[in-house]
Amino acid sequence: MKVKKKWKVLLLAIILIAVSYALTYIPHKIVKISPSKVSSIKILDGNTGKSTVITERKDIEHIINNLNSITFKKDKCSLFYMGYSFRTTIYRNDGSVYKKFIINSENTLRKYPFFYSDTTRSIDYDYIKNLIDKQN
Numbered sequence: 001m002k003v004k005k006k007w008k009v010l011l012l013a014i015i016l017i018a019v020s021y022a023l024t025y026i027p028h029k030i031v032k033i034s035p036s037k038v039s040s041i042k043i044l045d046g047n048t049g050k051s052t053v054i055t056e057r058k059d060i061e062h063i064i065n066n067l068n069s070i071t072f073k074k075d076k077c078s079l080f081y082m083g084y085s086f087r088t089t090i091y092r093n094d095g096s097v098y099k100k101f102i103i104n105s106e107n108t109l110r111k112y113p114f115f116y117s118d119t120t121r122s123i124d125y126d127y128i129k130n131l132i133d134k135q136n
Helices: 002-023 057-068 125-135
Strands: 038-045 051-054 073-077 086-092 097-105 108-111 114-117
Touching (some): 038 125, 051 057, 086 125
Antiparallel strands (some): 038 051, 073 114, 097 108, 108 114
């Protein structure tokens, strides 16, 4: 009787772990913040080494609204991958960090320890690249 109960508990634990892991693959939003709550966005271009801090309201609104509108799907593990395009840090108005992640392309974002993809290729990668080029 006790052995049967232990097997049921073990089976239930395995099922809960499997379901919890599977739920992480449901597409979701990575960025969910109002642009008015963002004071700045720091971006380091991994291709050139140039860094910029974006404080212009229209640029913050454009980037945050763009990222807020995208639903990402978890992709492969990002452990042991080197290099990146834009290391991005979003700061709240009180100076605290809201989110840190890496924008790799117009459809790929990396947030430790996974890549996240957007099948619509809607990350405004060129807008960010132009901002960095313009400020440096």
